[in-house]
Amino acid sequence: MHAWRGHSFGPPEILVWEEVDDPPLAEGEVRIEVAASAINFPDVLFTAGAHQVRPTPPFIPGFEVAGVVVESREPSLPPGARVAATLPGSGGYATHVIAGPRTTYALPAGMPFEDGAALTITYQTGHFALHRRAGLQPGDTVLVHAGAGGVGSAAIQIAKAAGATVIATAGGREKVAVCRALGADVAIDYRSEDFVAVVKDHTSGRGADIVFDPVGGDVFDRSTKCIAFEGRILVIGFASGHFPAARANHLLVKNYAVIGFYWGTYSRAEPALTRRVQDELYALHGRGAIKPLISSVRPMAEARAAMAAVTSRATTGKVVLTNAR
Secondary structure, three states: OEEEEEOOOOOHHHEEEEEOOOOOOOOOOEEEEEEEEEEOHHHHHHHHOOOOOOOOOOEOOOOEEEEEEEEEOOOOOOOOOEEEEEOOOOOOOEOEEEEOHHHEEEOOOOOOHHHHHHOOHHHHHHHHHHHHHOOOOOOOEEEEOOOOOHHHHHHHHHHHHOOOEEEEEEOOHHHHHHHHHHOOOEEEEOOOOOHHHHHHHHOOOOOEEEEEEOOOHHHHHHHOOOEEEEEEEEEOOOOOOOOOOOOHHHHHHHOOEEEEOOHHHHHHHOHHHHHHHHHHHHHHHHOOOOOOOEEEEEEHHHHHHHHHHHHOOOOOEEEEEEOOO
16 A cells, blocks of 8 residues: 655655555454545644644554445455545555444445545534534524634534524635535624624624634634523634633633533544434435535645645635545
């Protein structure tokens, strides 16, 4: 097999395309010929050594793939099966990966590999965070930050599918238009508008029931100014690079909750739940309620440039890498 490997931490340019020994299969594992590998912003952090999971070099980035099983020690996933897989230990920027049965999912008939790769981690994150952690109900008002990004675009669709009113923020007219196309009822250009004022105006002063925040920093701080009584702020990530600090006295007086969500912990601790959620996502996709926003499909050879584009915020939704088959 071949893969993009990092022998030290740094920007995407440190990755090297090289031949790698094929690791043996353990009982219950499958070897997948990778057709598509989705890029996530955490891949950049992983490569830089700044992710919650810090690998030991040499390492291969990439947490979600789709492809065909070519070797199997798991009867339920025979050779030839079309699958998607999440890789808690990374490894997706490659021609082949090894995955276990707990995080490998048979693709619905007709689903493109690109959709299959992009419809796992970010959509599981949106579903788990909104439904399980925040208790999303029909009629709730959900404020989604970075709505044109990978996890934000998933959150907009999942919230709308559940009957929520969605207010989304994004940077620039083009990304605001993307949020509206995804179903956002209100889309705010944070570069020129104050989202706090817009949320209060749209909710008659009440505020958002749920805030979905993958940005952190000042965005989190300002979100506390427009959270509703008994509202929930979901801490999804820190794309801003700054970790906010919740003010306990403000939590007490306004009666709202700050709730963390990290997909990797659920993947390890609750694999049965992640499978159930993935089945629900496939059902939503089959009904046309959700569909991954894929702004670019690029060959695996362009992985470093594609990662740099994601880092520069020049993309929307997901960027997917493909291997020739």
